[in-house]
Amino acid sequence: MHTFQPYPIDLLEMNPFTKFRKEWALVTAGSKAKCNTMTISWGGVGVLWNKNVVYVFVRDSRYTKEFMDQGDFFSLSFFEEKYRPALNYCGANSGRGEDKFEEAGITPAFRHSIPYVDEANLVMLCRKMAAVPITEDTFNDKAITKDFYKDGDLHTMYVGEIIEAMAR
Numbered sequence: 001m002h003t004f005q006p007y008p009i010d011l012l013e014m015n016p017f018t019k020f021r022k023e024w025a026l027v028t029a030g031s032k033a034k035c036n037t038m039t040i041s042w043g044g045v046g047v048l049w050n051k052n053v054v055y056v057f058v059r060d061s062r063y064t065k066e067f068m069d070q071g072d073f074f075s076l077s078f079f080e081e082k083y084r085p086a087l088n089y090c091g092a093n094s095g096r097g098e099d100k101f102e103e104a105g106i107t108p109a110f111r112h113s114i115p116y117v118d119e120a121n122l123v124m125l126c127r128k129m130a131a132v133p134i135t136e137d138t139f140n141d142k143a144i145t146k147d148f149y150k151d152g153d154l155h156t157m158y159v160g161e162i163i164e165a166m167a168r
Ligand SMILES: Cc1cc2nc3c(=O)[nH]c(=O)nc-3n(C[C@H](O)[C@H](O)[C@H](O)COP(=O)(O)O)c2cc1C
Pocket: 024, 036, 037, 038, 039, 040, 041, 042, 043, 057, 058, 059, 061, 062, 063, 064, 065, 087, 088, 090, 091, 092, 093, 094, 095, 096, 100
């Protein structure tokens, strides 16, 4: 079990474009009894409703979505490059039929009962503020449907208040 230090959000220096698009993250939700994690590369951080927030996009088909919908909290975990195989695994396999943490060689850990990944080097613990279904009627750019939703597997945008960031 790794020891994390609190990371004051005002001191956080990161490029959100490379952080999400290139480095990727694991979004983890659920409880000590059962949780799941999946790789994401779409999302961001910012300010909304006077809170420091993250926003992530989870398709209907993801097992992780069930945990995002059931619970009030989730986390984002970011990693050193050496964990790329684990991120690849969690982005290509569903936790529906297996213990994905074990198969990927990573360890679920909990703070305030919120699941995150122990091997991460930066973790954001989040309180779910809103779950916003992304619907096709909101697209001004009609190419979005063609390029990303031909199979009807739509995203829900989850906005989470960052209640604690921690790093090691
Ligand atoms: C690099 C990468 C980025 C991904 N980004 C997202 C994303 O932002 N949203 C999403 O719904 N799925 C994304 N996925 C796909 C899910 O991680 C993948 O379908 C996963 O197996 C779902 O697992 P689950 O069914 O256990 O939740 C991404 C996959 C990879 C490899």
